[in-house]
Amino acid sequence: MASSDRTVLQFSSSSSSSQSFTAKVHPLVIFNICDCYVRRPDQADRVIGTLLGSVLPDGTVDIRNSYAVPHNESIEQVALDIEYHHNMLISHQKVNPKEIIVGWYSTGLGVTGGSALIHEFYSREVQNPIHLTVDTGFTNGGGTIKAYVSNNLSLGERQIAAQFQEIPLDLRMVEAERIGFDMLKATAVDKIPSDLEGMEASMQHLLVLIDDIYKYVDDVVEGRVAPDNKIGRFISDAVGSLPKVSPRVFDKLVNDSLQDHLLLLYLSSITRTQLSLAEKLNTAAQIL
Amino acid sequence: MATTTTRSFLQVAATEEAAPPLRVVQIEGLVILKIIKHCKDHSPSLVTGQLLGLDVGSVLEVTNCFPFPMREEDEEIEADGANYQLEMMRCLREVNVDNNTVGWYQSTLLGSFQTVELIETFMNYQENIRRCVCIIYDPSRSDQGVLALKALKLSDSFMELYRSNNFTGEKLREKNLSWVDIFEEIPIKVSNSALISAFMTELEPDTPVTQCDYDRLQLSTNSLMERNMEFLIECMDDLSLEQQKFQFYYRSLSRQQAQQQAWLQKRRAENMARKAAGEEPLPEEDPSNPVFKPLPEPSRLESFLITNQISNYCNQINGVSGQSFNRLYLMKALHED
Numbered sequence: 001m002a003s004s005d006r007t008v009l010q011f012s013s014s015s016s017s018s019q020s021f022t023a024k025v026h027p028l029v030i031f032n033i034c035d036c037y038v039r040r041p042d043q044a045d046r047v048i049g050t051l052l053g054s055v056l057p058d059g060t061v062d063i064r065n066s067y068a069v070p071h072n073e074s075i076e077q078v079a080l081d082i083e084y085h086h087n088m089l090i091s092h093q094k095v096n097p098k099e100i101i102v103g104w105y106s107t108g109l110g111v112t113g114g115s116a117l118i119h120e121f122y123s124r125e126v127q128n129p130i131h132l133t134v135d136t137g138f139t140n141g142g143g144t145i146k147a148y149v150s151n152n153l154s155l156g157e158r159q160i161a162a163q164f165q166e167i168p169l170d171l172r173m174v175e176a177e178r179i180g181f182d183m184l185k186a187t188a189v190d191k192i193p194s195d196l197e198g199m200e201a202s203m204q205h206l207l208v209l210i211d212d213i214y215k216y217v218d219d220v221v222e223g224r225v226a227p228d229n230k231i232g233r234f235i236s237d238a239v240g241s242l243p244k245v246s247p248r249v250f251d252k253l254v255n256d257s258l259q260d261h262l263l264l265l266y267l268s269s270i271t272r273t274q275l276s277l278a279e280k281l282n283t284a285a286q287i288l
Numbered sequence: 289m290a291t292t293t294t295r296s297f298l299q300v301a302a303t304e305e306a307a308p309p310l311r312v313v314q315i316e317g318l319v320i321l322k323i324i325k326h327c328k329d330h331s332p333s334l335v336t337g338q339l340l341g342l343d344v345g346s347v348l349e350v351t352n353c354f355p356f357p358m359r360e361e362d363e364e365i366e367a368d369g370a371n372y373q374l375e376m377m378r379c380l381r382e383v384n385v386d387n388n389t390v391g392w393y394q395s396t397l398l399g400s401f402q403t404v405e406l407i408e409t410f411m412n413y414q415e416n417i418r419r420c421v422c423i424i425y426d427p428s429r430s431d432q433g434v435l436a437l438k439a440l441k442l443s444d445s446f447m448e449l450y451r452s453n454n455f456t457g458e459k460l461r462e463k464n465l466s467w468v469d470i471f472e473e474i475p476i477k478v479s480n481s482a483l484i485s486a487f488m489t490e491l492e493p494d495t496p497v498t499q500c501d502y503d504r505l506q507l508s509t510n511s512l513m514e515r516n517m518e519f520l521i522e523c524m525d526d527l528s529l530e531q532q533k534f535q536f537y538y539r540s541l542s543r544q545q546a547q548q549q550a551w552l553q554k555r556r557a558e559n560m561a562r563k564a565a566g567e568e569p570l571p572e573e574d575p576s577n578p579v580f581k582p583l584p585e586p587s588r589l590e591s592f593l594i595t596n597q598i599s600n601y602c603n604q605i606n607g608v609s610g611q612s613f614n615r616l617y618l619m620k621a622l623h624e625d
Binding site: 027030035039064065095134143145171173175185186189190191192194198203242247250258261264265267269272 | 326385434476605611623
């Protein structure tokens with residue numbers, strides 16, 4: 001067996017599949033981690049916890065939920081409350097059985113010494129766990145969020161080290177956009193915008209965008225800005241995406257919808273009037 | 289509310305004695321996200337969960353929440369649910385989350401939440417905690433780019449009446465309580481920790497258009513309106529059923545009164561005859577006679593709730609059509625360009 005005599009550093013077999021990993025984070029996870037960090041015990045430097053989620057068919061790991069796990073860390077050892085971890089897992093799975101463990105998170109920048117030990121624990125829970133780090137200390141002046149997978153470096157049969165490899169992380173947060181960043185960004189918002197207020201904000205966005213385009217096109221026409229074919233194509237695509245409807249048909253379409261809605265409004269007003277009348281009749285004038 | 293944050297514990301304790309009315313519900317962004325996630329994951333089935341937080345003066349702070357597993361009819365599983373709740377509270381306390389129940393949240397379908405069950409749940413909660421709130425989230429409306437989140441509580445006068453379980457017309461008139469006064473909506477404030485605020489500022493994409501804008505400018509609202517109308521019509525039917533009950537009651541009441549009168553006249557004539565004959569007159573009341581048995585008046589609670597729902601649907605129709613008008617005029621303007 002000549003090959004076993006030679007010292008070959010090789011990645012364990014799991015590494016090949018991990019190359020294609022990407023991860024997607026639900027905003028709730030970030031919120032949860034921050035909240036846990038704010039509420040951490042006095043003496044703790046960082047919080048760690050379990051990430052729940054699912055693996056999408058295309059191999060992306062969708063991190064959808066998380067919970068903190070109490071732990072104790074000293075220079076030579078890490079003590080994780082495994083019982084707590086299991087209890088919480090059972091509770092979470094009662095609510096949503098589809099969410100499984102996908103990895104673990106820790107606050108702080110990058111991977112630290114104790115991380116390998118915790119990672120090893122999570123490797124026993126799930127194959128190829130993801131390690132998410134959230135820099136709550138803003139060490140670099142920015143909140144860095146990174147995801148890693150670990151590769152085992154083995155020497156023949158013996159494992160000698162674990163290598164953490166960064167994987168791409170998708171931080172686009174459609175769910176957060178749905179609620180509105182204005183709401184999640186500020187430390188205090190006095191009220192939730194109503195239907196029409198939200199509409200107004202959207203309209204204003206749209207107006208600003210249209211104004212921007214006008215300005216750009218004017219600038220290009222008058223030679224103030226170098227024309228960019230790409231932008232030009234986008235604009236023409238946008239204009240072209242308006243369906244070609246003859247003015248008469250379009251007017252009819254708009255007017256019909258307007259009338260439909262007016263009718264509904266009318267109906268609902270009548271109903272309301274009816275209700276207030278009925279209420280007066282029911283409680284005030286009784287034959288007794 | 290800078291004044292509330294600077295008050296000492298002693299002052300807070302002192303004001304609690306006076307129990308100021310609940311004015312604002314302050315929700316953490318985390319809670320909103322959690323509620324939305326839970327409700328959306330299980331939509332269209334309706335789900336509930338527990339709210340945790342603190343009660344500070346006239347502000348109720350909701351700082352965390354956890355979902356309840358889907359409700360099952362089995363009794364065994366119900367006991368399991370209670371265990372789950374305790375377990376969850378214990379676990380959350382261990383990571384320093386406020387473990388003070390302040391109410392519950394539930395998802396709803398187009399705002400059809402005004403039911404007797406809701407009131408019963410509320411009364412149950414109210415018995416254990418002095419101040420509680422119910423947060424209602426409507427996943428179906430969030431597709432329109434609206435954050436349909438509402439904080440509700442039952443009004444004090446209604447609770448009093450509900451405890452005595454007396455929903456006759458007379459009582460309601462006495463208390464001057466109408467269907468508008470059953471639920472009180474409490475304004476919601478959203479708060480986030482500075483840390484989260486920093487992260488979100490960092491993570492906010494620099495594109496000027498967000499998903500929320502796309503949702504709001506969606507032109508097709510017909511299916512939503514249709515369902516709204518369907519629900520409205522159903523409610524109208526229910527209401528007319530209730531009205532029929534009352535009509536029936538009044539009809540039998542007047543019939544009974546006529547019978548009473550007839551009986552009374554007969555008795556009086558008899559008494560006259562007995563007087564003339566020099567005998568003792570018979571009493572003018574006879575409780576054993578079925579004619580004098582009071583008819584039970586049907587409870588008005590149900591019709592009140594239905595009325596509430598109807599007005600809710602009307603409001604929604606108004607809101608949605610208001611938005612649609614905006615969109616249609618926008619389309620028109622775009623086309624004229």
